[in-house]
Amino acid sequence: MLLKKLLVAIILLGICTKAHSQIKLQLKMSHADNNVINGISVTYVLPQGYSDSKDKTILLFDKLTPLQRTRDTVFDLNAKDSSGLVKFHQVKSKTINGNDYSCLQADRSITGPLQISYRVPLANPIPAQSGPVRDLQAAGDGISGSFGSFLLLPYTDKNMEIQLDWELPEKADAVCSYGPGKSVKFQTTFGDLLEAQFLAGKLSSFVSTNHPGGFSMYGLGKGSNSEFGDAANWSAKTYQVIRDSLEGSPEKPFYYFFRSYDGPPLSSGRATSGSFVLYVPTGTSLNDEDIKSLSAHEMIHVFVADLYDPEGLADWYVEGIADYLSVKLLYDAGLISEKRYLELRNGELAEYYTNRLRNVPNQKIPQIMWSGRNAWTTPYTRGALYFADLEGKLRQHRVKKVSVLSLIREMNGIKASGRQTTVQTWADLIKKRAGDWAVADFKLMMSGRLLIPVNNAYGENFKRKPVAAQFFDLGFDKPKAIKAGEVIAGLDPKSPAGLAGLKNGDTISSAINLIPAYESYTSAITITVKRKGIDFPITFQPRIGHVTGYKWFSVASGSTRLKKHLYRRPKDQVH
Known part of the structure; x- marks a missing residue:
């Protein structure tokens, strides 16, 4: 009888815990007077067990670093519990698991379930600063973003059960990382919920x-x-x-x-x-x-598990392997041509060798990552070149049954087993599977040492050739990105931009994507600026100095023949 009562108590406890942990989240697109989508309206109820505490509840709002929120903040916040209205006031921001949050604290303790409603407008379509796609935007006949773009929620380290319901027009629908449909029920964690993506509309x-x-x-x-x-x-x-x-x-x-x-x-x-x-x-x-x-x-x-990285030091791994494997796997499967394969490989090589920040030690990456221009490409290209070099050297050392892909699979397995994967996990693994030489190379890469992948890094059918190169440089300090409405400042009159006719005070007429210029040793760019009410297109080579870069060519096609002016002897390398 005692055992039966104990089992009943455990079952009831489970039911109660489940009920207490569920958050009913209701979402609706908000519209301006002209029926144009202008944001999202949010309503939810925190169950009694979630928010009851001696401490005053704090609601967290993801700052979406580094995008920098502007108009996409919380409006019309209304909160009430069993005792009536609850007021919130701004307190000091918090950083949790590497993410920055604005904080609103309740003026008193919460009693009973807490009902919350508010509205978040759309973000500026042109972000104040570059960063990952997470902001709240209208698109087509709908709205999209991450849950972190609109959720104002107390932190919890426990699993959460969410009942998500959308109020949408008849022909509209919704989908999120947890599944399709206007009504979705799922379990998640606080961090995973804010990272999850959604689309709603037609x-x-x-x-x-x-x-x-x-x-x-x-x-x-x-x-x-x-x-x-x-x-x-x-x-x-x-x-x-x-x-x-x-x-x-x-x-x-x-x-x-x-x-x-x-x-x-x-x-x-x-x-x-x-x-x-x-x-x-x-x-x-x-x-x-x-x-x-x-x-x-x-x-x-x-499909690739992240390294534990609270300080933002593992982009060489997560971004480098994504750049490296996405090209290799597609080429090996015949989903991209040899020509496209070489375009992608040589593009990332140009990004690396023309980047002034290529020698920055890995520990300083978080300081420079979003500092402007091609700074953010530093860990991407460094990681991609490192993995290519490792692949080639595994062949040269004749390490049997070991490849970059097999090593990544093994790292994924370690993470799947519940163990934490870190930089040290990787170092231990390559030492075990490849040897001390692999660890030595890894340490040099992390120190910022210039990378020159071995000849067979991209396959036995491709060979390396040096090319004359220059550092990418626009010739002016501001703006950092070429956005419409920005004004040119800090121009070097002796730079290619200055010699081509660009002037301080010119207003940029239209935005341009600089990535094609990063991925080339020779491509020019054209910036259209307005001066005295007239638009001027100004074309120039955004490069200065003299360094050595590298390109890979197909041996079979005979395309290793290069024009003489592209060559520069390796002695011109800049470390």
Whole structure:
């Protein structure tokens, strides 16, 4: 009898705990007087067991660092519990697990369930600073972002049960990282919830018949036409190659989200558990080669476990391996041509060798990551070159049955077993599988030592050649990015930009994407500026100095023949 009562008590405790932990979250798109979407309205109830405390409840609002929130803050906050209205006031910001939060604290202790409602307007379509796609934006006939773009919520280190319900027009629908539909129930953690992505509105959708329960694609801003269908079919094939290569589960749902709207010209993406989202500038095709490459990069993120990295020092690993494997796996599977393979490899090489920050020690990466221009590319290209060099040297040392892919699989397995993966985990693994030489190379990379991948780094059919190069330099201090409305300042009159006719005080007429210039040793750029009411296109080479870069060429095609003026002897290397 005692055992029976104990079992009943345990069951009841489980039921109560489950009921107490559930948060009923209701979302609705808000509209301006002209019926244009202008934000999101949020209502939820924190159960009694969630918020009852001797301490006064603090609501956290993700700062979305480094994007810098402007108008997308909390409006019309209304909160009440069993004792009536609850007022909140701003207190000191907090950093939890590496993320920065604005904090609102209740003026008194909470009694009973806490009902909260508020509204968050859309973010500025042109962010104040570069950063990952997480902000709240309208796209097509809907709205999208991360949950962190709008959720104002108390922190908890316990699992949360969420009942999510959307109030949407009849022909509209919703999907998020936890599943499709206007009503979704799921369990998650505080951190995972804020990172999760969503789309709501008139969605374009594709569910692969070859991957039931697996791959699906949803988007806002582009209709269900042949472009969307072609992109979805290619992406489904890419998903299968990447999933199988990294030993992902074919039964686990996988979501490819995209949003297309008028904003910056730069395509970008953000991966979370089980999904990723792409920002696709208006006018850019989903079948554009750069969009395909970006989608493959983000897929890799979903299947490669992160290193434990509270200080932001592991981008060489997570971004480097995404850059490296997304190109290698697609080429090996025949999903990109040899020409495209070399374009991508030589593009990341140009980004690296023309970057003034290429020798920055890894411990200083967080300080320079978002400092402007191509600073953010530093860990990406460094990591990609490191993994290519490691792959080539594993072949040279004839290390049997060990490759970069096998090492990443093993790291994933360590994480899946519940153990924490860190930089030291990687160092221990390469020492065990490859030897002391691999650890020595790794330490040199982390110190910022200039990387020159071995000759066979990108495959036995490709060979390395040195090329004359220069450091990327726009020739002016401000702005850091080429955005419409920004004013040129700090111009060096002797720089290529100054000699081409650019002047301090010129106003930039239209934004441009600088990445194609980063990925080239020779491409010029054209900045259109307004001066005395007249638009002037000014074209110049954004480069100065003399350094040595490297390119890889196909041995079989005979394309190793280079024009003489491209060569520069290795003695000109800058370390």
